[in-house]
Amino acid sequence: MRVSHLDVFGFKSFYNKTSIHFGDGITGIVGPNGCGKSNVVEAIRWVLGEQRASAIRGHKMEDVIFAGTRNRKPLGMSEVSITVDNNEGMLPIDYSEVTVTRRLFRSGESDYLLNKVPCRLLDIQNLLMDTGLGPGAYSVMEQGMVDEIVSEKTENRRRILEEAA
Amino acid sequence: MRVSHLDVFGFKSFYNKTSIHFGDGITGIVGPNGCGKSNVVEAIRWVLGEQRASAIRGHKMEDVIFAGTRNRKPLGMSEVSITVDNNEGMLPIDYSEVTVTRRLFRSGESDYLLNKVPCRLLDIQNLLMDTGLGPGAYSVMEQGMVDEIVSEKTENRRRILEEAA
Amino acid sequence: ARRLFRETFDEIREKFQVTYARFFPGGEADLTLEADVDPLESSIEITARPRGKRLQSINLLSGGERALTAIALLFAIYQVKPSPWCILDEVDAPLDDANVERFLRVLREFARHTQFIMVTHNKLSMSAADTLHGVTMAEEGVSQLVSVQVAEQAIDEAAG
Amino acid sequence: ARRLFRETFDEIREKFQVTYARFFPGGEADLTLEADVDPLESSIEITARPRGKRLQSINLLSGGERALTAIALLFAIYQVKPSPWCILDEVDAPLDDANVERFLRVLREFARHTQFIMVTHNKLSMSAADTLHGVTMAEEGVSQLVSVQVAEQAIDEAAG
Numbered sequence: 001m002r003v004s005h006l007d008v009f010g011f012k013s014f015y016n017k018t019s020i021h022f023g024d025g026i027t028g029i030v031g032p033n034g035c036g037k038s039n040v041v042e043a044i045r046w047v048l049g050e051q052r053a054s055a056i057r058g059h060k061m062e063d064v065i066f067a068g069t070r071n072r073k074p075l076g077m078s079e080v081s082i083t084v085d086n087n088e089g090m091l092p093i094d095y096s097e098v099t100v101t102r103r104l105f106r107s108g109e110s111d112y113l114l115n116k117v118p119c120r121l122l123d124i125q126n127l128l129m130d131t132g133l134g135p136g137a138y139s140v141m142e143q144g145m146v147d148e149i150v151s152e153k154t155e156n157r158r159r160i161l162e163e164a165a
Numbered sequence: 166m167r168v169s170h171l172d173v174f175g176f177k178s179f180y181n182k183t184s185i186h187f188g189d190g191i192t193g194i195v196g197p198n199g200c201g202k203s204n205v206v207e208a209i210r211w212v213l214g215e216q217r218a219s220a221i222r223g224h225k226m227e228d229v230i231f232a233g234t235r236n237r238k239p240l241g242m243s244e245v246s247i248t249v250d251n252n253e254g255m256l257p258i259d260y261s262e263v264t265v266t267r268r269l270f271r272s273g274e275s276d277y278l279l280n281k282v283p284c285r286l287l288d289i290q291n292l293l294m295d296t297g298l299g300p301g302a303y304s305v306m307e308q309g310m311v312d313e314i315v316s317e318k319t320e321n322r323r324r325i326l327e328e329a330a
Numbered sequence: 331a332r333r334l335f336r337e338t339f340d341e342i343r344e345k346f347q348v349t350y351a352r353f354f355p356g357g358e359a360d361l362t363l364e365a366d367v368d369p370l371e372s373s374i375e376i377t378a379r380p381r382g383k384r385l386q387s388i389n390l391l392s393g394g395e396r397a398l399t400a401i402a403l404l405f406a407i408y409q410v411k412p413s414p415w416c417i418l419d420e421v422d423a424p425l426d427d428a429n430v431e432r433f434l435r436v437l438r439e440f441a442r443h444t445q446f447i448m449v450t451h452n453k454l455s456m457s458a459a460d461t462l463h464g465v466t467m468a469e470e471g472v473s474q475l476v477s478v479q480v481a482e483q484a485i486d487e488a489a490g
Numbered sequence: 491a492r493r494l495f496r497e498t499f500d501e502i503r504e505k506f507q508v509t510y511a512r513f514f515p516g517g518e519a520d521l522t523l524e525a526d527v528d529p530l531e532s533s534i535e536i537t538a539r540p541r542g543k544r545l546q547s548i549n550l551l552s553g554g555e556r557a558l559t560a561i562a563l564l565f566a567i568y569q570v571k572p573s574p575w576c577i578l579d580e581v582d583a584p585l586d587d588a589n590v591e592r593f594l595r596v597l598r599e600f601a602r603h604t605q606f607i608m609v610t611h612n613k614l615s616m617s618a619a620d621t622l623h624g625v626t627m628a629e630e631g632v633s634q635l636v637s638v639q640v641a642e643q644a645i646d647e648a649a650g
């Protein structure tokens with residue numbers, strides 16, 4: 001199941017609607033410190049259902065909504081969509097292209113959509129089950145994980161291996 | 166008080182007696198992963214009296230003694246000397262050049278020497294008191310400290326600031 | 331459940347040994363469960379020995395050696411339980427050029443069948459990418475996707 | 491003791507604000523104690539705001555921004571309570587080129603009066619050093635000091 005593109009709008013530093021396309025093989029994301037690269041990674045985790053604000057550096061989920069700059073007011077909503085190609089039928093849904101959308105409003109209200117049709121978080125979670133995607137998946141490797149894996153506290157290592165096995 | 170040079174012998178990966186000279190300004194230490202750069206940093210902390218094996222990546226202090234390679238047997242002793250120029254009289258001792266030496270044997274025996282004269286650990290600690298050197302000094306900055314300083318657990322930040330203040 | 335865990339564990343262990351040896355030529359590593367302990371409860375031990383060095387506990391290894399060992403394990407898990415794509419955020423940061431090249435050699439093989447999204451500051455890793463996106467903040471606090479030439483120019487200008 | 495801590499804290503705070511502004515042009519940061527709490531017991535808060543961005547909690551900052559903020563604080567402590575020399579082990583690893591240059595500019599000023607021992611993989615940092623020592627393991631598992639040309643050649647050969 002290939003990922004086709006990610007649309008980010010109002011998520012953290014992405015004030016403008018931004019579309020990021022992913023090709024085959026390795027897609028590199030580069031740029032200076034603080035420009036938004038890890039925010040892209042977190043947008044992918046978030047749209048796939050991450051429920052813990054702490055896993056994406058926040059205290060509360062509202063922290064993901066664009067908070068404004070010196071020149072721009074905060075936004076009232078964050079919306080991220082991820083579009084995958086489902087030609088191999090890996091997702092149990094009868095579409096060759098599947099878009100998962102997640103919105104969060106400052107009021108705390110959340111929307112989830114599957115190909116633009118509103119659904120529940122549970123529907124997204126069921127869809128992603130057994131795909132190796134979804135929160136907690138080891139498919140995101142970042143530097144903190146290195147310490148957890150080689151740490152002497154074996155519970156961390158245990159936890160990472162258990163999610164796989 | 167300038168540091169003049171460090172002599173490392175049998176400390177971790179330094180099988181051969183190695184003398185490292187430090188000039189004014191910035192002395193850079195470079196080389197591939199695993200070649201011994203952080204071991205040099207730890208040798209300096211160790212000779213200045215570091216008592217916790219965990220602070221220099223070990224389980225027990227014996228871990229600092231050269232453990233052998235495929236082609237070399239382990240050594241029985243680790244010895245590090247640091248030589249500083251004491252022309253400003255910052256150290257309360259009547260020498261213009263001061264060498265602090267520490268040895269550790271596999272038996273667990275330790276020697277401390279001041280300008281080649283055996284002394285006790287306490288003498289070294291007294292000598293270094295109020296110089297900003299010695300264990301726990303914030304004069305070693307490494308990557309783990311970054312997380313401690315900006316971490317949300319304020320005790321770490323507190324501890325680092327207290328050692329200074 | 332116990333047997334399933336045990337089987338998966340054994341597969342991961344095997345892939346880990348192979349991947350580690352590719353990252354550390356002449357070296358060897360292992361992943362072990364405690365003997366006589368329920369596999370579902372046992373702690374998991376890692377041992378790793380770069381070429382020519384004696385086996386010591388993993389905390390004595392260098393920053394770069396530990397990072398590469400961890401990457402070998404993550405890649406082993408990935409080979410046994412692949413996900414449709416994999417995201418790497420600056421995992422190459424502690425590696426020297428030689429180790430980055432070894433890492434990229436293995437990564438490129440996986441990338442024939444899997445998409446990788448790799449955030450990096452490393453010039454060697456950037457050259458290995460099939461597609462490159464630059465992210466900048468030309469406007470303060472606002473992220474923008476740009477072609478990589480623009481990103482490089484912004485970096486050079488900022489580096490002054 | 492309370493007063494001494496308070497005085498030192500205020501000095502460190504001031505130096506932190508100045509150093510941070512040098513690392514983050516147009517930005518500002520602060521170090522604060524809790525109000526109405528004994529300074530010896532109070533937790534210490536850091537707030538940091540790069541230029542143009544709104545003040546948010548520090549965990550939302552990027553890896554490089556957090557590292558540079560921490561370096562600003564360490565440098566502030568160092569200015570208030572200098573030690574005869576200072577050792578840096580790869581603190582520049584998460585920084586992009588522009589931030590490494592800002593870090594080096596401040597480091598070079600301090601280095602006029604203090605010796606620094608800087609372990610680094612970064613080519614810009616290497617160029618800033620007054621003296622350079624290379625460490626290699628030509629013999630497996632055995633460290634050796636070499637002139638930097640040899641070290642660079644060993645790195646290039648290893649990078650293959």
Ligand SMILES: Nc1ncnc2c1ncn2[C@@H]1O[C@H](COP(=O)(O)OP(=O)(O)OP(=O)(O)O)[C@@H](O)[C@H]1O
Nearest residue numbers: 012033034035036037038039065066067552553554
């Ligand atoms: N809700 C938000 N609104 C606006 N900006 C935000 C929000 N949350 C985080 N940011 C900003 O995003 C920036 C962090 O971006 P990110 O972590 O993606 O950087 P990065 O490109 O990964 O940098 P580095 O190379 O240092 O890791 C921070 O400067 C932070 O101020």
Ligand SMILES: Nc1ncnc2c1ncn2[C@@H]1O[C@H](COP(=O)(O)OP(=O)(O)OP(=O)(O)O)[C@@H](O)[C@H]1O
Nearest residue numbers: 177198199200201202203204230231232392393394
């Ligand atoms: N007692 C010992 N005897 C022999 N070798 C040892 C001993 N203790 C540690 N080592 C070796 O020293 C090496 C680590 O060196 P060090 O941490 O200085 O590397 P480094 O140059 O800082 O690398 P990096 O760039 O990855 O941080 C390890 O490979 C370890 O095997």
Ligand SMILES: [Mg+2]
Nearest residue numbers: 037038552553
């Ligand atoms: Mg980042």
Ligand SMILES: [Mg+2]
Nearest residue numbers: 202203392393
């Ligand atoms: Mg190191």
